[in-house]
Amino acid sequence: xxxxxxxxxxxxxxxxxxMTLLCAQDMNHEYMYWYRQDPGMGLRLIHYSVxxxxxxxxxxxxxxxxxxxxxxxxxLGLESAAPSQTSVYFCASSSAGRVVAEAFFGQGTxxxxx
Amino acid sequence: TQLLEQSPQFxxxxxxENLTVYCNSSSVFSSLQWYxxxxxxxxxxxxxxxxxxxxxxxxxxxxxFGDARKDSSLHITAAQPGDTGLxxxxxxxxxxxxxxxxxxxxxxxxxxx
Numbered sequence: 001x002x003x004x005x006x007x008x009x010x011x012x013x014x015x016x017x018x019m020t021l022l023c024a025q026d027m028n029h030e031y032m033y034w035y036r037q038d039p040g041m042g043l044r045l046i047h048y049s050v051x052x053x054x055x056x057x058x059x060x061x062x063x064x065x066x067x068x069x070x071x072x073x074x075x076l077g078l079e080s081a082a083p084s085q086t087s088v089y090f091c092a093s094s095s096a097g098r099v100v101a102e103a104f105f106g107q108g109t110x111x112x113x114x
Numbered sequence: 115t116q117l118l119e120q121s122p123q124f125x126x127x128x129x130x131e132n133l134t135v136y137c138n139s140s141s142v143f144s145s146l147q148w149y150x151x152x153x154x155x156x157x158x159x160x161x162x163x164x165x166x167x168x169x170x171x172x173x174x175x176x177x178x179f180g181d182a183r184k185d186s187s188l189h190i191t192a193a194q195p196g197d198t199g200l201x202x203x204x205x206x207x208x209x210x211x212x213x214x215x216x217x218x219x220x221x222x223x224x225x226x227x
Contacts, residue, residue, distance in 0.1 A: 050213055103149075105157050107154070107155055108155070
């Protein structure tokens with residue numbers, strides 16, 4: 001039972017490099033999210049998607065882009081990495097159509113930008 | 115932006131002690147969720163409270179939602195080392211969208227043997 005899988009788990013980038021983080025869920029969830037977690041800052045929403053082909057900005061979207069071409073996948077892209085993007089990134093998914101939906105999280109991607 | 119403030123930010127106690135952590139906001143939420151996160155892992159849902167004044171118990175953990183649905187508390191009785199972790203509260207926006215979770219900054223709990 002995979003749930004939410006993030007790849008890669010660790011990555012070191014040089015300033016200005018680009019990369020894509022992949023999130024895959026096998027629970028047929030409609031909603032998917034990308035959060036970043038920094039010390040003392042909790043989880044901050046970067047972008048989210050309420051369905052295949054749709055995306056929306058969260059609290060801290062600058063410097064990131066996302067795509068959801070398939071229902072099960074949600075990609076987070078960094079076009080030109082900056083040291084301020086050093087963080088732990090979490091992907092999550094939840095189901096639609098319920099009053100309260102539990103968010104299921106991946107194990108995180110630890111990104112360091114040098 | 116609906117903000118959730120958690121207190122205390124850090125808590126270190128001895129095994130067997132009781133503790134309470136708080137989650138407060140000036141905004142009304144349709145529901146509040148509590149998650150627990152262990153090092154190197156993603157958060158895992160503990161409980162969801164929906165109704166103002168609601169109290170839910172999960173073994174030694176007691177969760178309460180404020181009457182006005184702006185705040186919540188988590189009380190742990192006779193804490194054990196296995197309770198160590200980061201406790202996060204998260205609110206779901208009221209007024210329509212049930213998909214946008216707003217997280218507090220968390221309470222890092224350490225229970226010493």
